[in-house]
Amino acid sequence: MPTAEYFAQFPPFPTETDVVDLPRISLGKLGNDTAEAEKLLKACREWGFFSLQLDTCDEGQALLKEAEEMFNLTDELFSLDQATLDEFAYDAPRDLTGYKAIGKLRTDDDKTDFMHLYSINQDDMVGNRPARRNADPLEASRARIQTFIRNAHGSLDTVLAALETQLGVKPGTLSALTPLDQQSQTSVRLLSSPAQAAPEYDRITLGGHTDIGTMTLLFNVIGGLQILPAGSENVMENWRYIRPEPGCAVVNVGDTLVEWTGGLLRSSLHRVITAPGKQVGVPRRSVAYLVRPANSTSMRRLRGGVIPPVTEEDGEETRPVNEWAAWRSKQIMLGHLKPQTRGGRAVYV
Template identity: 25%
Template sequence: MPGKIIDRYDHVPVTKEDLDWADLVTLDLSQFEQPGGKESLVKQLDHAVRNVGFFYVKNFNISQEEVDRQFALGREFYALPLEEKLKYHNADDLAKGEYNGYRPAGHRIMGNGVKDNVQVYNIPKFDGYHNRQQPQVVADNIQEVETFSRKCHTEVVEKLLRLFAILLELPDEDQLVRDHQYDVKGEDHLRYMHYSARSVEENKKVSGLYSAGHTDLGSITLLFRQPVAALQILNSQGEWKWVRPQDGTITINTCDALTALTGGLIKSSIHRVHAPPADQAHVDRLGVLYFARPNNHVILDPISNSPLLNRLGLHDNELTRLGQHLTMEEWVKVRQTQQQRRVKDVKISEDGKFTHGEKDLEILPGLNAKVYS
């Protein structure tokens, strides 16, 4: 029998508040195949990834209709009864760093006695190594989900990786692409993410934050445009700025693995999720994201054949300075285990500063996660 017919997704209106928006560059990927286009894009990319780690892309060969279908699937998933969604949740697996599937809201303490308000559903890439049972609404549309997942990789991730390779002056612009092959075992995933609106009182207890300032652990994160203003970035002047939802764009941020591979040259972008402005404060926030990561076997040592990194003397990173030469698979496990660790109540000051327990942020001996305020 045919699956349920899914209504189209209608985005809510954008905020009318006068927010302090970040000034980010927009890369036009239609230039990618034009003569001199890649070189022009690299010049735009250079400043962004060395300083902030955030930028937009447009003209990425994924239609708005395709994007909205993923928002519609996310909406349908989160409309399921909690007991149905919990069939795809395993707290023991989550504690061991297995993040695919469903994570309910309230799984962790945000701070000051307030639990987190975010639900997450992760769909691993279709590389043949992550076969999982899916809820009916996803299973009925799984071919469409796979097509979208693969297009995120080929139309956006691979193009950006080639631009990074040119930036690094690598002898082959496909070098990073080979370390991020879709059909090779890796931890890329598509995510539907749902933040429930909070009361004014609850938001005040956690300094207005939905999530604390942090970095992502992979290479590149794709955040598809949705109009509920909440994402903020920490710029190079140490100021939190709102990220404007721009029509026809994907917001991109660079992440920890890419920072490790480039000896710190490419910054892992620091970002947080704030409660929306007053005219959107009552609206739940649904996100569609794609997380790209190096293949599991890739060792997170600085790239040795980059003339640029060699000229700059960037031969080590936070891991190698500890004598660690982790594969991406090992890094994901230790980092995700730390992220999902059940902690005692975190303290949050009125100005948004977090105080954690002694071991709450430990990833490895000598290496702690950073929380930014």
């Protein structure tokens, strides 16, 4: 999350709240510390989530500052009037780039969400495709957004390189599947939930889901993000908060990476509910960098190392990523597929 100084502007996360104790992985150690890389693989298998400590290296400290600028941009964006924001409404499910208004998505309890959301297309910002028209605050901040994207991508490349070593696949395999210079559905997502005048502490503001891509890097200061531990029934009392920590970001594994590793890694169900304690009285903002593979990349399982080989019972997914992702998203929207924790295969082969 952003720096401790930035955290100090807001009410603290209440100490009595039940939280999940996520593994903490140091970005600064990942390149040369085998024990840290082993801890990373374990986190990706058991939780599908971990806390990435960024303040242990220059690269990470720069990214923390850039995340703070993205929070300020989120404030500026969602201070626009509703009619202006609606001009940039996304065209779901065909194209999820752009603005989603509060109340457009169903939540787990069959109500509606309480979250403004604007997805910024990476290809648009880094020049992989002709520029599209965005809301004015975003157009005025193209250089700033591009810097954030490049540094966030670089940090996740470091994570993926360490993961490659532990999986036993050829170095550069995962980064080659998620290049910055090829078209993909990678996006920066700015999210904002207004403060509630009459707080509903159990209100689901963004329903339970897994991320469809490779990995997600998330920054937030106000609580509300929850994870459902693997094997737990999906009832309110089983969900656990993830406490925002200064100097860190939350990273989670996406469905594509689960498929590539034959279910060895885990993609965990998560959601957002009303912030706990006094934090309920302030707007909740978050910034997510959602990495997706190049559109033409195959969903074919990776070979080698500790990745389980394909069996006749498994079958093998061979569609291009963009076709598979579009199919999966549509099936979830139609209610044919239920979002749930996936992967976390228990044994090496």
